[in-house]
Amino acid sequence: MSKLHVDSVTKSFDEKKLLKNIYISCETGKVVGLLGRNGTGKSILLKIIFGIVKGDSQFIRVDDKVLQHQIDRKGRISYLPQYSFLPKGIKIKKLISLFCTQENSDKLFKLELIKPFLNETSGNLSGGEKKIIEVLLIIFSDSKFILLDEPFNALSPKIISEIQKIIKEQLKEKGIIISDHRFQEVLDISDEVYMLSDGYLKQIKDLKELQQNNYLPKSI
Template structure:
């Protein structure tokens, strides 16, 4: 079936309702862009899909099978907003830990093969973010969740990262959030806006204006 489907997502932090009956689906070969203002619940939704947060309610299926925590299936990989690879390990060790099927594609990249003996902490902030994103994109997982992958990256690295995402589209489905909304619009095959706890399908910039995400100029 090659599909991730989540429905009826409800979650609160204390008395604040963050997500209310949110749903989305992502097929292999598809990039689903998730937009929303700060605090709208974008990151929370990705963490719920991955299994890092247990929501008040959700209905998650991968390839038609009900799933409790996404990471237990090994079919979902997740790039958080913060650095996640221990700073003291070398890049070649991280490569062995996080990639298998697609490792050779990474070994062909100069930023990887020229720094295999470099510790993660010794990379610049932008290079570290880029490398961590690559390791998740080229992981074994069929579905990839990217939370603000373009943050800390130069315009050149943003464009390069988009190329890598598109290169893996025949094998994976992607769910991507970012504050650089134009990058999301450019790369996504469908766009979802999280607003006031609910999700809305976005087809044009006018839809983003209608729901208050972009100013009406």
């Protein structure tokens, strides 16, 4: 078992303290859900963990390796951003070979979810189809820990269900932190769920606690 340990993360913009002494951890074999309203800092937190944004303070470690630079994340942490990252003009089957190891490429080629797109380029795909490819490339990357920022956006319930199954299958070797506004899907797949509000993380057990913390209306 491997463990991702994130501690003492703070981040301010101008006079606003967005993240205040954040602690979160994830182990291989588990999914950790991250919920919160727009602007609370969920994406910033994931970017700090991945190393593309610097916190005012931070301590991030995978097992016994303290991650101080972007290169330290290689083979340890992969990140799905909200924006599309697929290069244009390259067929999906070629991208899979570029992004993934031979073993993981072979697994992806066998997935029914991706077979219709293998001979297409990203320029010929819809937003939802691109999202499917991007989510799968990151999930099957050669990293112990996967950070997914809005992976269900623009996807149908059927496709979301398929991706949830794939995530669960990959947990044999990986730990996953997932943030998405589709809270029910996050609750369904997560072993632990946290809500980011007013700069702090609070563990959430169910819908009732989300209502009590004003993330959801009381009528749901």
